[in-house]
Amino acid sequence: METGLLGVWAGILAGDFLRYALVAAATFVLIVVWWGLRRHRKTQTGRATPTDIRREITYSLLTVVIFSLNGLLLHLGNEAGVFEVYLDVSRHGWPFLVFSGIVIVVVHDTYFYWLHRLLHQPLIFRLAHRVHHRSHAPTPWAAYAFHPIEAAFQAAFLPLFALLMPLHLGVVLFFVWHMMIRNAVGHSGYEVFPQGWTGRPIASWITAVTHHDLHHEKASGNFGLYFTWWDRLFDTERPDYETRFDHATNAPSPEDRPAQETP
Numbered sequence: 001m002e003t004g005l006l007g008v009w010a011g012i013l014a015g016d017f018l019r020y021a022l023v024a025a026a027t028f029v030l031i032v033v034w035w036g037l038r039r040h041r042k043t044q045t046g047r048a049t050p051t052d053i054r055r056e057i058t059y060s061l062l063t064v065v066i067f068s069l070n071g072l073l074l075h076l077g078n079e080a081g082v083f084e085v086y087l088d089v090s091r092h093g094w095p096f097l098v099f100s101g102i103v104i105v106v107v108h109d110t111y112f113y114w115l116h117r118l119l120h121q122p123l124i125f126r127l128a129h130r131v132h133h134r135s136h137a138p139t140p141w142a143a144y145a146f147h148p149i150e151a152a153f154q155a156a157f158l159p160l161f162a163l164l165m166p167l168h169l170g171v172v173l174f175f176v177w178h179m180m181i182r183n184a185v186g187h188s189g190y191e192v193f194p195q196g197w198t199g200r201p202i203a204s205w206i207t208a209v210t211h212h213d214l215h216h217e218k219a220s221g222n223f224g225l226y227f228t229w230w231d232r233l234f235d236t237e238r239p240d241y242e243t244r245f246d247h248a249t250n251a252p253s254p255e256d257r258p259a260q261e262t263p
């Protein structure tokens with residue numbers, strides 16, 4: 001690899017690493033530690049051990065490397081004119097930029113849902129997805145804890161989507177940061193969405209923390225990432241989703257519990 005290209009890859013690798021480390025650490029401190037101390041929004045019955053967290057970080061770092069190679073592929077494809085990642089907004093205008101930002105999230109959710117259904121086929125599950133499910137009570141560090149095969153398929157979305165339409169660099173950055181934040185919060189084990197969220201007509205389309213958390217606890221149903229509509233359309237939403245969400249958001253705080261129940 002020539003020096004210039006090595007520098008580009010190092011930059012992408014540093015960006016991917018920092019995004020994972022900063023968002024997972026911030027989510028861990030703000031939601032797990034802070035909410036954990038308050039202890040009234042926990043969605044999980046189990047608890048991650050230090051071994052679980054070490055495994056989540058190790059596999060996530062491997063994913064960071066795979067994602068950075070994918071970023072390099074996007075860079076090379078852009079240089080070769082296969083994809084168009086542009087900097088000048090006026091090239092396609094603001095309405096297109098906003099449109100592409102919305103479409104990439106919606107299409108990614110669709111890609112994720114179907115890839116995830118495929119990953120749950122018994123043979124493929126054992127080979128490529130079991131690693132992610134070793135976290136029965138995940139933490140934000142599990143956000144990228146994929147088997148390298150799964151990581152490669154997760155990464156493939158961005159270059160595949162870039163074949164469909166030009167992407168402003170800002171849209172690419174919005175996409176990866178939004179994905180990382182939703183992933184870290186979704187694995188936090190604490191319900192941060194407001195009470196009644198799952199019963200609201202439009203808000204309920206957005207997955208709450210309990211949604212993916214139940215997927216880890218039961219290893220079936222709730223395959224969606226950002227939205228609930230594919231699970232609802234294909235009847236894969238877990239029947240206990242709303243009940244568990246209500247439980248996580250209604251459980252009394254330690255102040256409300258009788259004194260003898262407080263450890």
Ligand SMILES: [Zn+2]
Binds near residue numbers: 116119120129133215
């Ligand atoms: Zn799964």
Ligand SMILES: [Zn+2]
Binds near residue numbers: 132138187216
């Ligand atoms: Zn997960």
